[in-house]
Amino acid sequence: MTVLGDRMRNLRKEKNKSLAEMSKETGLTRSAISNYENGIRKPRQETLELITDYFNVDTDYLLGRTDVKNVLNLDGIYNAGYKAGVKENLNQINLQPVPVYDAISCGTGSWIGERPESYVGIPETMLSPACQYFANKAAGDSMVPKIHPGDYVVFEESTSIPSGAIGSFSLNGEYYCKRLKRFPNGQIWLYSENTNYQPILVTPEDDFRVLGKYKLRITED
Incomplete structure (x- = not known):
């Protein structure tokens, strides 16, 4: 099991989706999804983006680089732009x-x-x-x-x-x-x-x- 596979399976269960349902909604085959979840294969970049889009998470989360699912959240509007995260210092x-x-x-x-x-x-x-x-x-x-x-x-x-x-x-x-x-x-x-x-x-x-x-x-x- 890989971090990516483990997180894919957990996210799919959180959405209460079966392999068949995820396959139908993403266009990926059931065997491909199963291989990704079991660490047998790694998705290509294009497929990885499709999976993160489906689960509404950032790529870094799916790959285990961060435990934050979606790092951009509006905490205030500033002349310089939007503040990323609640505790970040914009400067x-x-x-x-x-x-x-x-x-x-x-x-x-x-x-x-x-x-x-x-x-x-x-x-x-x-x-x-x-x-x-x-x-x-x-x-x-x-x-x-x-x-x-x-x-x-x-x-x-x-x-x-x-x-x-x-x-x-x-x-x-x-x-x-x-x-x-x-x-x-x-x-x-x-x-x-x-x-x-x-x-x-x-x-x-x-x-x-x-x-x-x-x-x-x-x-x-």
């Missing part, structure tokens, strides 16, 4: 400014302005220097419990994301935060975490673009 944190645009819909779709409304400071250790990032404030409840209204959602700029991952999308001039799933027949669907919302089918006639891949969220809880 001791190296922050990278990330532009914040109009609210992105976690419901029925909304516009995103071309100019950022403000900037949010994210600890540099949380981001890759090789990537570009942007943030939106979540509107609507379709991504609950993963993302709540009012959360700041940070995305890594990307024109494609793996099936099963959460991303930022433009669809016929509307902007969404959803979970993308690709199927063997070539269909693309955008799913909500809240089962009260119906999935959205992306057709070949639609003007559809992937804008970014979900990286993390900042909550006000």
Whole structure:
């Protein structure tokens, strides 16, 4: 048993999910999940990000580098950016400014302005220097419990994301935060975490673009 495998199994049990349920919801095979949990195989980076996204934990937690499941929690708003953690001293944190645009819909779709409304400071250790990032404030409840209204959602700029991952999308001039799933027949669907919302089918006639891949969220809880 590895730390990653042990934590995967514990997180799955906390969610009260069977191997079959996790397989269906992530697109990973049952045997792959079992191999990861038993330490037989290690997931690739792309798969690791999918697993951490599914469990809403940070990669460092899943790998055993920290015992904190999700290190970003809003404790106050400052001119320099957001404070990471309740006890941290903001002056001791190296922050990278990330532009914040109009609210992105976690419901029925909304516009995103071309100019950022403000900037949010994210600890540099949380981001890759090789990537570009942007943030939106979540509107609507379709991504609950993963993302709540009012959360700041940070995305890594990307024109494609793996099936099963959460991303930022433009669809016929509307902007969404959803979970993308690709199927063997070539269909693309955008799913909500809240089962009260119906999935959205992306057709070949639609003007559809992937804008970014979900990286993390900042909550006000």
